[in-house]
Amino acid sequence: MNEHATTSSTTIEETASDWLQRQRFFDWDAAAQAELDAWLAQSLAHKLAYWRLEAAWDRTERLKVLRAAEKLAPKVVPRHVNRWIFAVGAAAALAAVVTIVRTQALPRSVVTQTYATTAGGHKTITLTDGSQIELNTNTVLRIATDNPRNVWLDKGEAYFQIRHNDANPFVVIAAGHRVTDLGTAFLLRSTNSRVSLSLIEGRARIDSINPDMQPHSAVLSPGQVAVATANSLSTSTKPAVELDNELGWRRGIVIFHHTTLDAAVAEFNRYGNEKLAVSDETVGALMLNGTFPTHDTQAFIRVAQQVLHLKVQKDGSRLVLSR
């Protein structure tokens, strides 16, 4: 008969876990260590149970990455809040709003200034270090008050031209991801759960930070585009022309190059003009090229009528393009 069978594994495991927590979390001295050593020496079963728990606990070291995410957002000491509000009062010309937010990705409270554009809006923010952030239409961006190089893109699209600083990296949080500048100009677009990063120059790194997600990351070089969701990250390369087209909005234009009418209409609709729609799939699949002012729906409609020979009908608040 097996002599070990009488020893309850549950009891041994409980004792082992009690030793381990004492050693890791409470005062620990030579006397305590001697006691533990004596217990371990009593049987191999004690050692195995202890080693097993210790190995598991040491592997949970990885949980500390959660703390690394928290560090980005410094704790708010309540007495500072009034001072921040005062500071922003002085900077009222920026039309900034002070909010104390709790974000999903960053559990700590942080004081931020919010910058927003409505549909059709376009705004440029210049930071004290000369870095520039340009907001495209319908965009919300927050900047940490105590460190303007910590930024959240809550929705919409922004172009970042960043003065690189190794000591204080520029970090954007968007849709559960962190984008870190490594000497960079980049374009970032965030929808509910999807973030798209296009690298124009320099380098940038994207990491998932939401602990519920599969961890993933990538470092991008110019011309590369990363699209990340909760559980996927894909990168691809885009021709410089195409990237340049994506940035047309910075000059107030949208550029279509072999673009389907569906995609073109969706792009135009972002800018808050009269809403356009297509009547059916075949119309939506038509291709077009062209450059249009973002605010000039009429110019777009004229091309649809004269080049694509489409009809335009008003349907409630929408303008429907059909054959």
Next chain:
Amino acid sequence: MTAFDLKAWFIREILPLEAALMQYLQHNWRNVADITDLRQDVYLRVCEAAAQEPPRHPRQFLFTTARNLLIDRVRHAQIIPIEAVSDLEALEVAKDEPSPERSAIARDELRRLQAALDRLLERCREVVMMGRVEGLSGREIAARLGVAECTVSEHLAKGMRALANILFGHPSDLTKLP
């Protein structure tokens, strides 16, 4: 020649096989209450033998040992529980192949840890997070939560046991945690 490091060998070679071992034991032994005892006895036999001479094929050795232990248990039981072992002859010994669970565990570890934490009772989870993520001492945790230090100890110990079961044990253990 350096002395054989049983602890390092056990952690490196045997613990990563725990999920497979637990699955094997659960599949071949009906009484769930015996499983952790069986696991302990398999580990003991394997490590006692390894201390004499480390087996060349740890995975094969582990499963052969598990199989022999189950057979011994059935033979020595006063009343042989016929249904206890589903089919002793059919007990297949897993081969020493590159184990897919090792890489899967590494890839999903953060998610698994999160899932493991989520299964703990709320207060236990909170204490483990404070200790592991925020790096507070037992005394600091007790002070912050306004509870006795021995309560913190209990939560930490329970959390450590649960995390070991998740990390090494079968994923189905997820549903059986405190």
